[in-house]
Amino acid sequence: MKKKAIKIAASTAVAASAFVAAAPAQQADAATNVNQLLTDAQNAGTVLKWAISVEGSADYKTQPFTQYNAAKKAIAAAESAAKKLSASEKLSADAKLVEPKLQVKRAQAYIDAITSSEKIKADTAALDAAIKSNDIEKVETAYHKATGEYRKQAALLDRVYGQSTRDGIRNEVKPAIEKLVADVKNEVTVNMLAKAAAADVKAGKTADASKKIAEAQAILDANVLKWETALQKSVDDVTTALPLAISTVSYVDNKTLVVTLTKPVVAVSESEVVLDNGAVVTKTALSSDKKTLTLTTTALSAATKYSVTYKNSTVSFDTPAAPIGNVDVNQTALHAEVGQSLAISSSFKTSQGTTHNGPVKVTLTDAVNYELATVNGAAVAAGTEIFYPVNGQLVVTVKAKTAAAATGGKVKFESLTGVAGSVIETKTSGSLNFYTVPAAKTLAKDVTGTVKYVDLANNYFVTEDNEKILLSATGNVYQDTNNAVITLDALKAKLSKGDVVTGSYVKTGGSTLQLVLDKVAGVDFSVDQEYLGNTTAFRVEGNTVTLTGTGEAGKLVSIYNPSLLKPVAQTTVKSNGTWSVALNVDPTAPVTFQARQAAIVNEITPDYAVGLVGLSDELVVVAGKFDATAAPAVAGDNSSLSGKLVKFTATKAEDQNNVKVSKAQITVLDGDLTRATYVDGVNNTSITKTATGFDITFGQPSTISGGDGKLTGPVTVNAVTGVTNEYGLKVNVTNTIAGY
Template sequence: MRRIAKKIACSIAIVAVISSSTQQAGAATNTNQLVTDAQNAGTILKWAISVEGSADFKTRPYNQYNIAKKTILAAENAALNVSTSEKLSVQAKLVEPKIHVKRAQAYIDAITSSEKIKELTYNLQKAISSEDLNQVESAYHTATAEYRKQVKLLDRVYGQSTRDGIRNAVKPAMEKLINQVNYDVTVKMHLDKASNNIQENKLEEAAFELEKADYYLNLKDAKFTFKNLLTKTYADILESLPLKPLTVFTDGKNTVTINFSKMYAIPLIGFEAGQFKISRETIQSAKLSEDKKSVIITTSDLNPSTYYTVTWKDHKLEFATEAKPDTTGILLSETNVAYMETTNNRIYSAKLTNSDGSPYVGRVRVSLTDANPTNETTTSSTARITSANGNFGTAGQEATTYTDQNGNLFFIIEAGNLTSVTYVQPIIQKLNGNQTSKKASITHFLQLQNTSGFYKLGINGSHIFLENDYLYSVGFKYKWDSNDLFFIRGQNVPQEVFERALSNGDALMVGYEVRDENISTWNITIDVTEAAKVEITNPAHTPVTYDGSSYMISGTGQAEYTVHLYQNGIFLGTTKVDANGEWTYGSVSLLQNEANKFEAYQYAPGKDGHNGEGSENPTSPANAIINEGAFASTKITLNDVDNNGITISDTIDFTFLNPSYGHQFKKDLAGSLTINDGFGRTAVVKVDYIDGDTLKVVDFVTTEPKFTHNSASLIIVGTTGVVNQNQLAFNVKVTNSNGPVILSSVK
């Protein structure tokens, strides 16, 4: 029985082997056919997506694509039943059909993408045809955003000729329209921002946007479709922009430059130094820059490490001088520490010059450092640069850009961290041979107090911002509004009385409410306010010599008091001291060639009087004297030391007009005289200060051929840098008005 069982088992095994071999042979035959079908389908698909075949860049070969995918899948499933070596063979044979399927997918996607691009092109063209810039901008942004995504699909098509064919069917038309209105949309965006900034009284930002719009409008290679419309819109917005001083630059010596929001188009009749005021200094001249957007002011010598306020009409700007003469050639428009909320940003501006004073036109790097006073090491700040000279890129702590043709640099920074105080100080560095650098002013990005509660605050006067209704204390900004209640030692007072009383040294108890609609309480528990004395601060010095028809008279006093102003004993009028303790009467007409004596008295609210009667200090008014008249001479004498006429080492003595004015040459002046020999030939001589009325010839700058050094008719016809103690320039015209003053030779 066992033998029979073994025979049966053996027979079954033999049959199984024969059956398995037969099935594998059949599976292999079937798989080979399916692979061949897949290869053929792949080839058909290849020619359906090729420009050399039937591709027309419009028809999607869905049928060929689906057949190729199905036959490949069938071949792969059949290969599951063959040997390992056969599977590898099948996989190798299916590589090419799979490539054609992948390429066909890219081709089909590209056709779909091209149809979307055609629709975007149609919509953009329709918007352009409407001549409505709002529609153009909307369609442009939609088109360009979607186009950037869709155009990538076009570039995935295989084969240069096929790829070019499908791209050329849609890309040129779209890109042509984009290029047609690219600059139009860019300018419109800047103009819209400028208009919005003007409405929000952000004039510096508005001027910045208008400058960028003007740059593109005048860009040589820029192409516009709506340039006339944009130019008119630009003009309208520029017209609506108030003329206002925005930034101040100084060389730290005796030149101050004020940059205005736009061209100073006020008629130049009467344009003179008297329209401006700089605290504690005398202004002798003011002239417009070539682009008429800046006024260059000549002052008396500025003190180092000193804060100044420049005033024009009702506008005031602060600036500070350096402790030492600045040799970096980097002039900063804002030198004061700024306090801003963490949700705001700050615009910095600088003017860069070469060693010879010409504009520095080149690369510059701006980097941000942590200016936290508790941080002893220089580290990166959490603040970020968001724009540098109009180049908007990824925000970071460093940016490299180029100055414009006038050497100007503008950049914008933001806090970066909205939930904590950020102290940041930018460093500006020229990327030239010397790579000089300079630190700009610090910006404190303050976190607005976001927790309601009771706070006991000590007040530092430099951190009170009455114009913007807030104060800064212990790392937080506290804001008040007309909805709040105000007290002085528990006595309820109007908001304006509270603000007048708030000063350095005060102590407050504040019941602070975060929500504006809720009522915060502000109680000055310690009030150290005292009545301020009336002062005339412009002119900054008295007496002062000045050559002009008008002068701005202003000063300081007690807030809300009234100032009475007199000129040579004649009542001029009254003006009120503002909340900051400053008053301005305006540009007063000066008596010509006379001493103009001014007196100012101040009166408490509700009081009045004449000639100081009833004022706070009736016997000691504020005084100032402006000696109006030219710094000129009635006689000029040449001390000819070697009897050869005017030569190096000769000295020149001046007898000044208006002796009572006390004219003297400015100490240490170094200037030049242009001298005519009476025969039409000139020489320019360099002169140095000897004493109050004597200059010494130290060099000949230029000498025309045949200039007669020993002429008896040497006449001064021009000067440079020859000024008196108040920086008043020597007036050649007045000196020679009664006939040329001859340099009388003294041997």
């Protein structure tokens, strides 16, 4: 066995030596052949370039198939031959083919656009023939075909290289088709509207048919059309077929409505138009078109659904909510050094647009690390939170409470109806960030060197541990990722959030800093929810949160919980540069997440540990529904909710004084599944916010069905709508109503 192995090895060595001896001559021949083929491809690309160029032989009509095919063939031959070269030689060959390949791509776009031009010319001729036939149906068919191809060419032209070339191709067909389209556009539109309206009448969609007929008639009235007699007859036929009914209802103010009818009438009396919810029509006025009716009514309640009935047709509409104050607050993130102050400007208006100088409650979302310094230039006494705008303006300055950094805090402004009154409107400032400035600092591949924020205009960046690093063009040395010394401007051009800078920093000069991670494309979080009260957590309803962000297409994004070593989820960045992943969150405690994009496509995901670079900012999420519990004000016999007051208390303290009520209603079920719905402002039902949640004074049900048709015994709250907390989460009532 050993002798045989030795013989095989020896013969292999002889064959290898023979191959090595022959290889140089073969490689030289291959290189010579490839060089010639590369030259041929480059020459073919140049010929193609001039064939599609206005400076060459391009005439916007001729498709250079010969030159195009020749270039593709030459490139293919060169690529095939280059496969035999060494890796370095192949790279050189690929570089020489970049330009001819580019010309092939441009030529393809040029050829496609001219192909579309030929189709447009044929479609234009067909449209012209249809117009001459005086057949509106043929015209409509040809019109859509021609305009469709013209729109398609617009997209194809976007791929054509050179504005003058695009204009040249377009102008070969544009004048003729645009003239014909303009000539019959109105005729085609009226014909389409009349046919669609006729279909709506057959389907019982009276209001939709009326709108289309009104639009068609407006075009007929404003223009002199070809085939006008025939088109007018089509519109009139649909109008005749329309039943007399309400088409639309428009709210003007709380005592005025405008109703449009499907067809003209001679007169309409007040008694013929009926409103619900206790409202009454007191006057009607018919306009000159005999289709528009202005109604004067008794006062309509805000945020209420009403119905208007006329001639057995009913249309509903909603009145707008009562006007609220107008609060405008600077919501831009602000940055300063510890010891400095940040100014947040705000303005306040009444519902009529005049300045509001009434009470405004100003609250710091993080009173532990921040303090109010001044309001409108005056020092603030400790504990003061109610202020009065001057000429509708409040300018609040905030400072960090200690010498430590403070980031992420905000200022909440609440416009009040009175000092102890309810909140009219709430706005919150952008985040307020105070950073410390070290005299000297060692930056490493961790939070001390990871860039959190960059201010290029003011020559500084902030590290993840909230220290401000000043940059100066003199007395400091800066290096890029290749260890090359670069200027401050070159560093600033590369520097962005998520980068990592290491080295020795000295505030007074003499720093040596290197950009070791240039995070060209990274990851960041975004969620739909708002921050939760006085914390920096995001609040979500339920036990899941969907995180979204941006990154580099094709790369892996890993989501970490810093308390765990391994990623809790992974996803790939889509081709449009976005990613999304759904995660569970703990309903009992906030959960922290960070995201990281892989440095290369097939990178092995590292464990979470100190020194892991490229991590996003932390995102803290807390799961918490807007829950409330119900308790009756007095005990009863469970026989009727009418006239009873039930108080609903928000479970979480941060929700109690932040309830929003708009167009609210509640549906309850009793033991035999009788279902009753009570609507705020209807049948004496009232739903109002309180300091701890909201109250419902029950009137008569707006609707009641199922079971025995009456509520008896304890009732379960089936649904509450129109009641939310400050963050838009819908209320969830967790118990039954009993003892009423």
